[in-house]
Amino acid sequence: MSTSPFDRLGLEARRLARRLTPEALAEEAASLLDRPLRLGVTGLARSGKTVFTTAVARALLFPDRLPFLQARADGRLIGAELRRPGDPEIPRFAYETHLARLAGSDGEMPGWPASTRMLSQLRMGLRWKPAGMVDRRIRPVRELTLDIIDYPGEWLLDLALIERSFADWSAEALATLRQGPRAELARPFLARLETLDPAAPADDVTLAELGQGWSAHLIACRTAGLAVSRLGPGRFLVPGDLEGAPVLAFSPLPEPKGRVPSGSLYAVAAERFDQYRKRIVGRFFREHFARLDRQVVLVDLPGALSAGADAVEDLKLALTESLGAFRYGRGHGMIGRLLSGVRIDRVLFAATKADQVPAAQHARLDALMQSLVADAARAIRFEGAETRTLAIAAVKAAESVFAEHDGRNLACVRGRIAGRKRPSVVYPGELPADPAEALARAAGGGFDFPPFLPPEGLVRDGHGMAHIRLDQALDHLIGDRLG
The missing domain is CATH 3.40.50.300 (P-loop containing nucleotide triphosphate hydrolases)
Structure with missing residues (x-):
């Protein structure tokens, strides 16, 4: 027997009344x-x-x-x-x-x-x-x-994985590896993938190798100042208490043509990606x-x-x-x-x-x-x-100061920089009032904000x-x- 909208409304009202007791x-x-x-x-x-x-x-x-x-x-x-x-x-x-x-x-x-x-x-x-x-x-x-x-801030990257599939993540990650300066850093990892058949039977040694190789690539990208926010997972950068755990033994893989065999490298990697997404990321988010x-x-x-x-x-x-x-x-x-x-x-x-x-x-x-x-x-x-x-x-x-240069009075900052005994005065570049212009200037390398150290x-x-x-x-x- 179907229930009318009014019946359902009355049912919800009674449930709410039971919850809102004195x-x-x-x-x-x-x-x-x-x-x-x-x-x-x-x-x-x-x-x-x-x-x-x-x-x-x-x-x-x-x-x-x-x-x-x-x-x-x-x-x-x-x-x-x-x-x-x-x-x-x-x-x-x-x-x-x-x-x-x-x-x-x-x-x-x-x-x-x-x-x-x-x-x-x-x-x-x-x-x-x-x-x-x-x-x-x-x-x-x-x-x-x-x-x-x-x-760890790296773990924040994982929230973007909650609704993603292994196939989508892998495809985007592998495409990103072949672009710009990242391609040179990705050469060892991509060379290892060339020797593998994703449809071949999985083994723990190969999966662990892939996880370590992917982690090494992410760390190399971050060291080189390249963005890693669309790659992840975050625990490959900072594993915390998951160091060496099987759930981190996977990497992005090209999708095999046709049906993906059960127990294959691709199938097990996809399974571990889902375990990571649901059990590690999901639990951390809930708790x-x-x-x-x-x-x-x-x-x-x-x-x-x-x-x-x-x-x-x-x-x-x-x-x-x-x-x-x-x-x-x-x-x-x-x-x-x-x-x-x-x-x-x-x-x-x-x-x-x-x-x-x-x-x-x-x-x-x-x-x-x-x-x-x-x-x-x-x-x-x-x-x-x-x-x-x-x-x-x-x-x-650091503190704000003015310094004269070529007849111009420039807004600068002064602070302690690693390797120098005395505080340094730095002109980081003028930040435009228009955010779009600031991005355009950043594209041309127009800023150099120094990482000052805490003062004595x-x-x-x-x-x-x-x-x-x-x-x-x-x-x-x-x-x-x-x-």
Whole structure:
């Protein structure tokens, strides 16, 4: 017997009524007060995730450099502390180790922390006084648990694989290998493929060889400054706890003509690709990404501009594809969470390393960032989440100066460069106001933003570290929860 639309509507209404009982709402209200706020630090490799997380923790512990964090400006922020991670299966973010590297220790000069190699979490507790008089009477001091989730940027590439087939990925990857400067780097891998018949019976030694060869090619591309966002998988670059696992023993292969024999190299590689996609990527997304409340997307725009227009376009494509896998919207109210579960309701797109760009051009860097993420931001806002873009430097390693050259007063940056004893003044090129013109200039090699090292004296007892707009970033990400 068929059911009418009105009958189905009535059935859904009764189901909803059972979920929205006073007991369920009371339980949800209690959980919202006690539940940690989970902030995901998202970004591709070398975007500055480890530095950002370290700087955020330091800034909240010593908030003297946070004038634009409203709770701090109002004098309502009482303080913060580091806490033990809530999930015993996730390693703790090594805050003290990273801070010591930034400060310089054991006679070493300050330097940048090592890139993230594993998933980690930093838990902090914040206390503040509510802004409203009524709220102060109900609870004069409030507390928030903040969980900051850090992970290798290479793993973000995997989100673009969730909906792809092995055949499509292989075809695109192999076509890419034969283009431009990548072709020379791909020669050893392609030569090995020439000796194989994808329809031949599979064996573990050959599959492991293919996986190692593909990993070596990806690493060679990244070392040469070539984009790898459309290739992946990310764990072939940073395997984490999957080092040597059979699920990483495959590579792109040309599709055999006709029927693909069961147990063939191609069939087993396709099976392992699907296992990787569903069991590794899918599980990681469900257990970590799908539980985020807030998200900061870090983008090394100065680095991409220095690498050329192709790198900027590749970065845009990688961000658009990967961000499409996240759940956005306003699901944090009592009813909203009961209906839709956890969703990300605030996103910050941050152009990192803004200190490499003269201060007068930061608005242009922000405009370029807006242009880069316009499609992704529009889709996220459509789902109901708030977005903002900012040009930031979580740790300020360089300062803006003017220098005269050939009778011109040029906007430059000054900082410490590896291998040099004294700070250097560098003219990185002028960033145009028009994002399209900036991309055109990048295509012609018009930019050279240097990777400065942290300055001496960056970490001082009882003080936060120098930064650019980190306080504004924090106000967007958690400011509303400190109201």
